[in-house]
Amino acid sequence: MKSEPSNSSEAISHSSPPIHQDGKTPVEQFAGEELLYRRYLSEHFVDGNLLPASFRFPKQSFNRSLFSKPEDVLHPHCCDGMALFKDGWGVLECRVSALPSPVKAADGGSFVFSPKHAPEATCYAHSELWCKNDLSVANEYDYPPKSVRETFRIKMARVMSVRIPAVPNQEKK
Amino acid sequence: MPCVSELTNQIRDLNPIGGLGSALSVSKEDDFFRQQFRIMRSSSKFLEHQCHFELLERSLASLASLPQGWDSYDSQPPSATTVCSALSFLRKLYSAPLVPSSIVPSAEGGVAFYFFSGKRNAYTEFRNSGELVLALYDHETEPIVPELSSSDADEIRAIELLRSYLA
Numbered sequence: 001m002k003s004e005p006s007n008s009s010e011a012i013s014h015s016s017p018p019i020h021q022d023g024k025t026p027v028e029q030f031a032g033e034e035l036l037y038r039r040y041l042s043e044h045f046v047d048g049n050l051l052p053a054s055f056r057f058p059k060q061s062f063n064r065s066l067f068s069k070p071e072d073v074l075h076p077h078c079c080d081g082m083a084l085f086k087d088g089w090g091v092l093e094c095r096v097s098a099l100p101s102p103v104k105a106a107d108g109g110s111f112v113f114s115p116k117h118a119p120e121a122t123c124y125a126h127s128e129l130w131c132k133n134d135l136s137v138a139n140e141y142d143y144p145p146k147s148v149r150e151t152f153r154i155k156m157a158r159v160m161s162v163r164i165p166a167v168p169n170q171e172k173k
Numbered sequence: 174m175p176c177v178s179e180l181t182n183q184i185r186d187l188n189p190i191g192g193l194g195s196a197l198s199v200s201k202e203d204d205f206f207r208q209q210f211r212i213m214r215s216s217s218k219f220l221e222h223q224c225h226f227e228l229l230e231r232s233l234a235s236l237a238s239l240p241q242g243w244d245s246y247d248s249q250p251p252s253a254t255t256v257c258s259a260l261s262f263l264r265k266l267y268s269a270p271l272v273p274s275s276i277v278p279s280a281e282g283g284v285a286f287y288f289f290s291g292k293r294n295a296y297t298e299f300r301n302s303g304e305l306v307l308a309l310y311d312h313e314t315e316p317i318v319p320e321l322s323s324s325d326a327d328e329i330r331a332i333e334l335l336r337s338y339l340a
Contacts, residue, residue, distance in 0.1 A: 041244060046275050047289055052296065052308070056248055056280035079245045089245075147318040150308045154316045 018063075018072040019124040026117040027066070032097035035065035036115060036127065039073045042088050042166035050092065050160050052153035058141055059128040060156075064117065065093075068125030070163045077122035090166025100155030102134060103148045110134045111144045113152065226267050233259055233276050236284055249282035252301045259284040259299045262328055269332050271339075290339040297331055307331045309338045 038061065044054040063073050070091045074084040101113040112132050120126045131152075133142040144152070239250035251259070259276075263286075266273060271288070279285040283300035298306040305323040310316035319334060321327040 039245060043277050046277075046287065049289070049294070051275075051277060051285070051287060053277050053279040053281075053285040053287075053298070054244070056246070056282070061246055080242075080247075082245055084245060146304075146306065146320075150306060150318045151316050154308060154310045158312065 015069065015071060018069075018075050018077045018122065019067050020077070020122050021119045021124045024119065024124055026119055028117060030064065030096045030115050030117075030127075031066075032095065034096045035070075035093045036062035036096060036099075037065065037068060037070050037073045037163065038062050038092045038160070039079070039084060040090050040092050040166060042090065042168045045090070045162070045166060050157040050162075052150070052157045055153045055156055057131075057149050058143055059130065062115065062127050062129065063123070063125040064115065064127045066125070068123075072123070072125060074164075075123075078120075078126065086169075087167045088169030090162060091164035092160040093163040094156075094159045094161065098159045099129070100152060100159060103144070103152050103155070105145050106147045107145075111142065111148050111152075222270070222272070225272060226263070229273060229276050230260065230263060233263060233284065236276075236278050239278055243278060244280050246280060248278075248280040249301055251278055251282070251284045251299075255283050255299050255301050258323075259286070262286070262297070262299065265328060265332060269336065271332060271336055288335060288339055293339055295335050295338055297335070305331065307334060309334065 040050065040054050044051045063078060068078075070093060071085075072078050073091055074089055076083050096115055099113055099115070102110040103113065104110050110133075112134050113129050114132070115127050116130045118126055118128045131142055131144050131148075133144075136142050233256065236251045237253055237256045241250060242248065243250055263273075263276075266286075273286040274289045275287040277285050277287065279298050279300070281298065281300055282302070283298050283304075285296050285298045288295045292311050293309070294311065295307070295309045298304075300306065303323050305321050305327060306318075307321055308316050308318050317338075319331075321331055
């Protein structure tokens with residue numbers, strides 16, 4: 001994973017708020033070059049590696065870059081009112097084309113992961129990663145077996161890079 | 174696990190500098206200090222190991238007080254039962270001996286032990302659901318996710334798999 005220089009948390013906190021939904025409908029198409037942003041805790045970044053422990057199933061949340069700045073994922077409007085412009089939190093990113101998909105199951109089946117635009121009232125960019133069994137025709141989320149879930153978490157941790165580094169929370173040290 | 178202060182006292186008893194008699198010859202003094210140096214060196218490694226496990230034990234115990242949604246994505250904190258299972262596993266690792274690099278809360282709801290050994294990594298997770306998960310992985314090849322139950326025997330098997338993968 002690579003780290004990039006970023007704005008200070010103070011500068012971030014004074015930037016414009018995230019785009020609100022305001023009646024806008026979802027935009028289904030994601031370009032391969034589009035970025036997905038996600039916040040992370042400093043505890044989940046050890047020795048230069050993001051830990052798979054930072055992901056859970058189902059429907060991992062992201063902000064899509066078409067309607068979001070990286071720092072929006074730390075804004076209260078995009079995290080249920082919590083103010084996360086402080087030590088201990090950072091922002092990750094990955095390209096849509098880098099998403100680890102498909103992931104093969106032990107029984108030979110295959111699961112496809114793709115982003116789905118799921119706007120929220122104060123966070124239009126909100127999106128989720130959906131999982132589909134490649135044999136399934138229904139438009140529903142398919143909960144994958146354990147081997148697929150763990151493989152996906154590990155591969156997601158490999159492809160996410162740091163956009164805004166999390167400064168370790170001094171109070172916890 | 175014996176506490177650090179007990180071990181420090183044991184080392185002090187092993188090192189009777191004040192009682193060193195003037196009748197000792199220079200070569201005997203030399204041998205004595207060489208021996209003491211060897212004891213101290215091995216003891217300090219042991220102490221270091223001890224301290225690391227005590228820190229891990231404390232950080233593990235603290236995970237029980239995390240709030241709901243601690244990761245801002247609505248994840249559950251590790252339950253008291255899960256933390257107890259993880260503490261029991263930590264004691265097995267201490268006896269193995271196999272040292273985890275880090276213990277963190279898992280977004281899946283539980284406790285995760287991480288092991289980093291050069292290019293090879295691994296984790297075990299104790300989930301609030303009662304599930305035990307083991308994953309062995311590097312930066313290139315397909316991860317290995319063995320099927321494990323949450324039985325005591327499979328915890329021992331997980332340690333054996335960890336040891337052989339990380340060796």
